[in-house]
Amino acid sequence: MGRSKLVFCVTLAALACGTLLLVLAAVPGWGAATGGRLLALAALCCMISAIGGVAVIAALRRDCNRLTARLRETSSPLQDRTVSLPKGGFAFLQRALSELADSAERAVADAAFRAKELEVQLKVATAERHHAEAIIYSISDAVLVTDAFDELVLANDAAARAFGFELGAVGRKPLDQILHDPAMIGLIRQTRRNDGESARRVTEHTIHTNTGDRTFKVTLSGVAGSAVDPGQSHGGVVAVLHDMTREKEVAEMKNDFVSMVSHELRTPLASIKAYVEMLIDGEARDSKAQREFYDVIQNEANRLGRLIDNILSIARIESGLVRVTRQPQSLTVIVKDAIEVIAPQAKQKQIALTERLTPVFYQTSADRDMLHQAVLNLLSNAVKYTPVGGSISAEVDVDEAARKVIVRIIDTGVGIPPKDLPFVFDKFYRAEANSRMASGTGLGLSLVKHIIETVHHGRMLLESQVGKGSTFGFELDLCE
Amino acid sequence: MTDKTILVADDETHILNVVSLKLRNAGFTVLTAQDGQEALEIALAERPDLVITDYQMPLLSGLELSRRLHAEPATSGTPVILLTARGYLLEPRDTQESGITRMLSKPFSPRHLLATVSEVLGGQPVTSATSTEQ
Numbered sequence A: 001m002g003r004s005k006l007v008f009c010v011t012l013a014a015l016a017c018g019t020l021l022l023v024l025a026a027v028p029g030w031g032a033a034t035g036g037r038l039l040a041l042a043a044l045c046c047m048i049s050a051i052g053g054v055a056v057i058a059a060l061r062r063d064c065n066r067l068t069a070r071l072r073e074t075s076s077p078l079q080d081r082t083v084s085l086p087k088g089g090f091a092f093l094q095r096a097l098s099e100l101a102d103s104a105e106r107a108v109a110d111a112a113f114r115a116k117e118l119e120v121q122l123k124v125a126t127a128e129r130h131h132a133e134a135i136i137y138s139i140s141d142a143v144l145v146t147d148a149f150d151e152l153v154l155a156n157d158a159a160a161r162a163f164g165f166e167l168g169a170v171g172r173k174p175l176d177q178i179l180h181d182p183a184m185i186g187l188i189r190q191t192r193r194n195d196g197e198s199a200r201r202v203t204e205h206t207i208h209t210n211t212g213d214r215t216f217k218v219t220l221s222g223v224a225g226s227a228v229d230p231g232q233s234h235g236g237v238v239a240v241l242h243d244m245t246r247e248k249e250v251a252e253m254k255n256d257f258v259s260m261v262s263h264e265l266r267t268p269l270a271s272i273k274a275y276v277e278m279l280i281d282g283e284a285r286d287s288k289a290q291r292e293f294y295d296v297i298q299n300e301a302n303r304l305g306r307l308i309d310n311i312l313s314i315a316r317i318e319s320g321l322v323r324v325t326r327q328p329q330s331l332t333v334i335v336k337d338a339i340e341v342i343a344p345q346a347k348q349k350q351i352a353l354t355e356r357l358t359p360v361f362y363q364t365s366a367d368r369d370m371l372h373q374a375v376l377n378l379l380s381n382a383v384k385y386t387p388v389g390g391s392i393s394a395e396v397d398v399d400e401a402a403r404k405v406i407v408r409i410i411d412t413g414v415g416i417p418p419k420d421l422p423f424v425f426d427k428f429y430r431a432e433a434n435s436r437m438a439s440g441t442g443l444g445l446s447l448v449k450h451i452i453e454t455v456h457h458g459r460m461l462l463e464s465q466v467g468k469g470s471t472f473g474f475e476l477d478l479c480e
Numbered sequence B: 001m002t003d004k005t006i007l008v009a010d011d012e013t014h015i016l017n018v019v020s021l022k023l024r025n026a027g028f029t030v031l032t033a034q035d036g037q038e039a040l041e042i043a044l045a046e047r048p049d050l051v052i053t054d055y056q057m058p059l060l061s062g063l064e065l066s067r068r069l070h071a072e073p074a075t076s077g078t079p080v081i082l083l084t085a086r087g088y089l090l091e092p093r094d095t096q097e098s099g100i101t102r103m104l105s106k107p108f109s110p111r112h113l114l115a116t117v118s119e120v121l122g123g124q125p126v127t128s129a130t131s132t133e134q
Helices: A003-025 A033-072 A091-138 A157-163 A182-194 A244-280 A287-319 A331-348 A368-385 A419-424 A444-455 B013-025 B038-045 B063-070 B090-099 B110-120
Strands: A142-144 A151-155 A200-209 A212-223 A236-243 A327-329 A353-358 A364-366 A389-400 A406-412 A458-466 A468-475 B006-009 B030-032 B049-052 B080-084 B104-105
Touching: A091 A444, A142 A157, A142 A182, A157 A236, A182 A200, A182 A212, A182 A236, A212 A244, A244 A287, A244 B013, A244 B110, A287 A331, A287 A368, A287 A444, A327 A331, A327 A368, A327 B049, A331 A353, A331 A368, A331 A406, A364 B110, A368 A406, A368 A468, A368 B013, A389 A468, A419 B030, A444 A458, A444 A468, A458 B104, B006 B013, B006 B038, B013 B030, B013 B110, B030 B038, B038 B049, B038 B063, B049 B063, B049 B110, B063 B080, B080 B110, B104 B110
Parallel strands: A353 A389, B006 B030, B006 B049, B049 B080, B080 B104
Antiparallel strands: A142 A151, A142 A236, A200 A212, A212 A236, A327 A364, A389 A406, A406 A468, A458 A468
């Protein structure tokens, strides 16, 4: 028994005795003297119980203070939850507190575990999101991801470039604040409204830019909201835009090429066929006319052959399958041969064909057939674009100091507008202004450039003035 | 022999020559032009009975030539035969709208061309003066 319990019992006993004595003192029949003694005794008991009560309260207060102090001292009661109180008194409080602390500790441990778990989940989710974003950013196609409220959730660099917005500006903003393309916004909204989850729609969309129109193949997919934004059940839209501008251009160029080539092939073939039939039908009245017909057939057959050579050569050079046989050659000889081939065509248009050549001992290491084709193409172009009665001059010069040989084909033709000059060597390119002057595949000059620069490591030369004429040429190294 | 006049327009000299010769041998009077603009001017001035034109020509295409001819009261009834290496590219609508009477593809047979000409000019078969054709 603790001291406080003893004091408590004495206090209780004194209080009981005092009360009893007071009752007895009031009993009638007891004498005044006896009553007085009893009252005195009762007063004594009251005093004792009062003193005891004070002592008990003091003891309780002390325990309370100690408990409070101890609890305050302990920064984390969970780490050291043993509050040592004297036995008895408030020891039951200690047990209760201990239990409370236990359950609190378990709850905190649980919470910590769950927090850890969530942290891991968050890390995984973040990594996955970064991964997905990295994939989306690395895609060369433009990607737009919107949510159920038509806010842009995600977009990649290609999309920013295609629609002309800052990638940094994306961050849950309404679509129409970022894209200034009502048609595209309409497509996205329509997909969101009409299509169920996983519905897919493919369409074509044209974006108008300062540098011209660009055509895209757009794949619009309705997706579940949670895929776009965790915790959202409504659906969003993923739009993937594949730039088809270049593909379309190439397809158009191929189309143009096929129709141009077939026209170019058919025209000489038409002459050959018609003149042969005329000969068979005896439409040529005399031997002179017959001779003319044979010449036409021969020249047109040659023209057809050259065209086929051009088409095949350019295809071979471009595919890297060309076989080059380089031997010392005289450009003077090559130019002379080419002039002979082209002379009938020039004569037909009454074009004066002159030459100024160098001695044949200046030689360059070259593939004869290829250079012949290149010079012939330049001459053929000159004839094509020089009006009837004009003149063409073929010149070969040697720069001994620089060890170069230079070929120039100078015509008095229609000339090339300055804006077309940078493109004349591009495959299929034909200066619009001159396309009415003559038909062509847009292959000849491209082939010449390939032969001179790709195969022989030379350099093309070009000067032109509209209405005055053009000078096409090239320079090659002389043999050591 | 016939008193009909035919205008032939083609920028390919060989084709122009061979068509002209075939028609002249058949007794037609032949006028020639080397581009669409020249053909239009000659047609308006000379009012030929028939125009045979290439499709792709400088200045004015065969279709445009036909369209312009049919817009002029003087030549609105002139039949036009289109001789083209690009027939496969033309829609029937294009040729109808331009008032093309017939279309022949290059390469072509001068014999077949002559037969078409006679058919267009009133259904009478015209045989070439020196033709060995059956």
